[in-house]
Amino acid sequence: MLGLHTRTAPSPDGGWTAVQRGPVRLWDQVEQAVRQWQAAGEPHQEGFGITISPVGQRVWLGTEAGPGWDLPI
Numbered sequence: 512m513l514g515l516h517t518r519t520a521p522s523p524d525g526g527w528t529a530v531q532r533g534p535v536r537l538w539d540q541v542e543q544a545v546r547q548w549q550a551a552g553e554p555h556q557e558g559f560g561i562t563i564s565p566v567g568q569r570v571w572l573g574t575e576a577g578p579g580w581d582l583p584i
Contacts, residue, residue, distance in 0.1 A: 516531070516532040516533055516537075517529060517530070517531045517532075517536075517537040517538045517541075518530045519538070535583045537583075540580070540583070543580065544570075544580060547572075547578060547580065551572055551578060554572060558572055558573060559571065559572055560572075560574075560575065561582075562575055567581055567582070568581065568582040569581050569582065570582060
């Protein structure tokens with residue numbers, strides 16, 4: 512296990528604070544994925560796929576060659 516950890520908590524100003532620990536900044540990746548989803552027009556979940564291979568995992572939109580991102584392994 513990589514020892515990844517992300518915790519969110521409400522901020523006094525009404526926003527949220529994320530505390531990230533470990534070699535991968537998980538919350539940063541979540542925010543990036545949300546931005547990509549919004550930029551693609553907020554497609555329904557049926558438009559997504561995932562490819563898993565010995566070299567990694569990738570989530571994509573539309574087709575494997577479409578927009579997507581690599582998942583931490």
